[in-house]
Amino acid sequence: MVTLLIILGKVLVGFGGLLLLAAYMTWMERRVFALVQVRVGPNRVGPSGLLQPIADGIKLMFKETIIPAQADKVIYVLAPAVTLIPALAAFAVVPFGDSVTVLGQKVDLVLADVNVGILYIFAMAGIGVYGIVLGSWASNSKYPLIGGLRSAAQLISYELSLGMSLLGVVMISGTLSLKGIVEGQAGMPYIVLQPLGFLLFVICMLAETNRAPFDLPEAESELTGGFHTEYSSMHFAVYSIAEYCSMITLSAVGATFFLGGWRGPLLPPVLWFLIKVLAFMFFFMWLRASTPRLRYDQLMGFGWKVLLPLSIVNVILTAAAVVFIG
Amino acid sequence: MASSLFFYFLAVVTTVGAIAVVAFPSPLYSVLALILTFLGLAGLYLSLHAQFVAIVQVIIYASAIMMLFLFVVMLINLGREEKRELRLPGQKLLGAIAGLAVFSMLLKVFLSTSLMTGKKGSFPPERVSELGNTQIIGNLLLTDYVLPFQAMGVLLFVGIVGAVVLARRRSR
Numbered sequence: 001m002v003t004l005l006i007i008l009g010k011v012l013v014g015f016g017g018l019l020l021l022a023a024y025m026t027w028m029e030r031r032v033f034a035l036v037q038v039r040v041g042p043n044r045v046g047p048s049g050l051l052q053p054i055a056d057g058i059k060l061m062f063k064e065t066i067i068p069a070q071a072d073k074v075i076y077v078l079a080p081a082v083t084l085i086p087a088l089a090a091f092a093v094v095p096f097g098d099s100v101t102v103l104g105q106k107v108d109l110v111l112a113d114v115n116v117g118i119l120y121i122f123a124m125a126g127i128g129v130y131g132i133v134l135g136s137w138a139s140n141s142k143y144p145l146i147g148g149l150r151s152a153a154q155l156i157s158y159e160l161s162l163g164m165s166l167l168g169v170v171m172i173s174g175t176l177s178l179k180g181i182v183e184g185q186a187g188m189p190y191i192v193l194q195p196l197g198f199l200l201f202v203i204c205m206l207a208e209t210n211r212a213p214f215d216l217p218e219a220e221s222e223l224t225g226g227f228h229t230e231y232s233s234m235h236f237a238v239y240s241i242a243e244y245c246s247m248i249t250l251s252a253v254g255a256t257f258f259l260g261g262w263r264g265p266l267l268p269p270v271l272w273f274l275i276k277v278l279a280f281m282f283f284f285m286w287l288r289a290s291t292p293r294l295r296y297d298q299l300m301g302f303g304w305k306v307l308l309p310l311s312i313v314n315v316i317l318t319a320a321a322v323v324f325i326g
Numbered sequence: 327m328a329s330s331l332f333f334y335f336l337a338v339v340t341t342v343g344a345i346a347v348v349a350f351p352s353p354l355y356s357v358l359a360l361i362l363t364f365l366g367l368a369g370l371y372l373s374l375h376a377q378f379v380a381i382v383q384v385i386i387y388a389s390a391i392m393m394l395f396l397f398v399v400m401l402i403n404l405g406r407e408e409k410r411e412l413r414l415p416g417q418k419l420l421g422a423i424a425g426l427a428v429f430s431m432l433l434k435v436f437l438s439t440s441l442m443t444g445k446k447g448s449f450p451p452e453r454v455s456e457l458g459n460t461q462i463i464g465n466l467l468l469t470d471y472v473l474p475f476q477a478m479g480v481l482l483f484v485g486i487v488g489a490v491v492l493a494r495r496r497s498r
């Protein structure tokens with residue numbers, strides 16, 4: 001009974017926290033954007049605009065849902081959920097803190113410690129893409145379709161390098177479990193041993209989450225909004241929450257693999273984890289505010305001709321180092 | 327009890343998905359049904375304690391390969407399947423014979439082995455959980471099965487070279 005309650009509590013805290021964080025990322029994004037562009041940003045609703053995400057949520061909920069007449073209605077309605085569910089599920093294997101004692105039981109602050117943890121995250125990311133592609137197809141409109149096709153091609157290209165960039169860390173730590181990888185970084189974070197892997201990971205992470213400068217699937221200047229052009233109201237909100245959730249999950253993966261996860265001096269582990277994730281998120285926003293978008297052929301060429309060879313080199317070098325130096 | 331319920335659920339999902347692939351008139355729905363089948367298969371692997379195989383099934387088949395299928399279906403904008411003019415003479419009869427042949431073969435297999443108890447292999451569940459799923463597969467691939475593994479590598483390489491050759495010739 002107690003075990004069941006603890007599991008339920010972990011799920012509520014984990015996913016509730018993730019969703020809340022995702023909602024507040026919209027506020028942070030707009031504030032950071034304003035900061036870069038020397039504006040004020042949303043500051044009317046609540047102190048420093050802190051209630052803005054809630055106001056936005058209520059507004060979106062009461063907006064009329066418009067489904068295009070020519071759309072494939074079943075897929076059109078399902079597609080946002082297909083993006084959101086894997087984005088939430090992927091977070092389940094990320095350890096967000098050290099173990100704590102609740103009701104006399106030792107509880108690890110991770111929803112599920114799966115022994116193929118990182119592969120599970122990739123599997124969920126791969127399923128999540130369908131939401132974007134199907135949504136774009138179901139809208140039955142030209143701009144979303146182009147956005148969806150771009151998204152499919154981009155994700156196939158960058159998923160490879162993303163996986164390979166993490167392989168170095170997996171080889172050093174000898175485990176696929178995220179909990180095991182955090183344990184392996186007791187001495188020093190893996191960014192010291194894997195600087196190239198970290199660089200590759202950050203670049204691929206931007207491409208995987210459709211963020212600038214790789215946000216071609218939704219390039220508003222040419223595709224008016226890309227895959228979600230035809231979406232409105234809560235359907236649109238679900239897409240945008242899913243996007244922020246997957247950004248947070250990938251930031252958490254980055255923090256876990258290269259920055260030591262929840263490890264850190266003085267402050268409590270959960271806080272350290274949050275700080276690292278937020279640092280990644282800030283980087284995302286900073287980059288979006290300051291970089292122009294790539295051209296599509298540049299994006300593909302960069303992925304296949306630069307990132308993939310570099311990640312293979314990184315894997316070979318790491319393998320050699322693990323075998324010969326130990 | 328719970329695990330057999332899980333099995334029946336997955337078996338139904340997988341089979342219904344597979345039937346739906348051929349039954350749907352729209353190619354895009356067929357692709358979606360095939361994804362469902364692959365996810366069901368991954369679940370079945372999971373219930374056999376093969377976590378690594380299950381996840382790889384999802385990553386490679388359910389996401390990467392089916393994404394390519396979806397990409398092609400969307401790119402050439404396939405509508406509903408038209409009535410095909412290309413029909414082999416006696417196509418239905420040949421199909422029925424082939425189907426019956428496979429069915430009788432499967433029936434024979436099931437009838438002859440359903441009551442037999444399996445032999446214990448070299449990797450029973452206890453040993454797998456002790457050594458780790460992924461580690462065992464990795465070790466086996468690079469020791470006992472290194473030749474087939476390398477052969478697959480050569481096959482894929484030939485495929486890539488072939489694709490490059492075909493793509494180049496067309497652009498000239």
